[in-house]
Amino acid sequence: MSFEIDVRARRGAVPVGARFAAGAGLTVLVGPSGAGKTSLLDMIAGLLRPEAGYVRVGGRTLFDAEQRIDLPPERRHAGYVFQDARLFPHRRVRANLLYGARNDTRLAEVADTLDIAHLLRRWPRTLSGGEVRRVAIGRALLSEPAFLLLDEPLSSLDPARREEAMRAIERVRDARLVPILMVTHDLREAERLGDRVIAVG
Numbered sequence: 001m002s003f004e005i006d007v008r009a010r011r012g013a014v015p016v017g018a019r020f021a022a023g024a025g026l027t028v029l030v031g032p033s034g035a036g037k038t039s040l041l042d043m044i045a046g047l048l049r050p051e052a053g054y055v056r057v058g059g060r061t062l063f064d065a066e067q068r069i070d071l072p073p074e075r076r077h078a079g080y081v082f083q084d085a086r087l088f089p090h091r092r093v094r095a096n097l098l099y100g101a102r103n104d105t106r107l108a109e110v111a112d113t114l115d116i117a118h119l120l121r122r123w124p125r126t127l128s129g130g131e132v133r134r135v136a137i138g139r140a141l142l143s144e145p146a147f148l149l150l151d152e153p154l155s156s157l158d159p160a161r162r163e164e165a166m167r168a169i170e171r172v173r174d175a176r177l178v179p180i181l182m183v184t185h186d187l188r189e190a191e192r193l194g195d196r197v198i199a200v201g
Helices: 037-045 093-098 107-114 129-142 159-175 187-193
Strands: 003-011 014-022 026-030 052-057 060-064 078-081 147-151 180-184 196-199
Touching: 003 037, 014 026, 014 037, 014 196, 026 187, 037 052, 037 078, 037 147, 037 180, 078 129, 093 107, 093 129, 107 129, 107 159, 129 147, 129 159, 159 180, 159 187, 180 187, 187 196
Parallel strands: 026 180, 026 196, 078 147, 147 180
Antiparallel strands: 003 014, 003 052, 052 060
16 A cells, blocks of 8 residues: 555644545545645644554555654655645746756656646746646655645646646656645546545545
8 A cells, every 4th residue: 555544633623634545646635625634644744743543655654653653754755745836936947846856867757747848947936826836746756755745736726727737647647656645625626636536524
C-alpha cells in the first residue's frame, strides 16, 4: 500500500481525522468544506501532530503514536502543493521550479509533462491561476518527493483554467511519478481524476 493512514486530532473543539488505505496512483479524499481535509494533509506532512494513530507511506512509518515515532516534515519527503500555491514573486518560473531541487536534470521532463516549458522566463505575477497551480505542482515534483499532497488544487479557478489544471494533474497521474493524495469538495473532480475516491467528513 502507498498510503496507510489512521490519525485523529482536534482543531479547536472540532475533531478531525480519517482512516484509510490506498495503493499507488492518485487517491482523492472528497468531503465538504470544514470536514478537516487540509488538517489531514497537514498531519501526513508533519505540520500538525495527531493525538493518536499512525501515518505510513510506501511502507515507511512517518508517525506512530504508540511507538513514539514522529518524523519532522523535512524527513517525510512530501511534495505539498498548498491551496495558495506560494510561488516566490521575486523569482522567475524557472527559479521557482528549481527551488529545493538538487539539480535541473528533470526540469525539461517535468515542464513538458505539465505544459509549462513556455513559461520558464515569466514572473509569477504574469501567470494565470491555472499556470500558477501547474508551476507549484512542478516545483513539488522537482524536489524529488516520496509522495505528493494536493490541497484543493482546482479551487478558485475559472472553467478554462480549471480544465488546464485538471489535464496537468491527469498527466502527472498517468506518468506514475509518485503516489498522489488529493483533497477536494467537488465529487466530479474526484471521479474524473482519482484512481480511487474516499469520502471523509
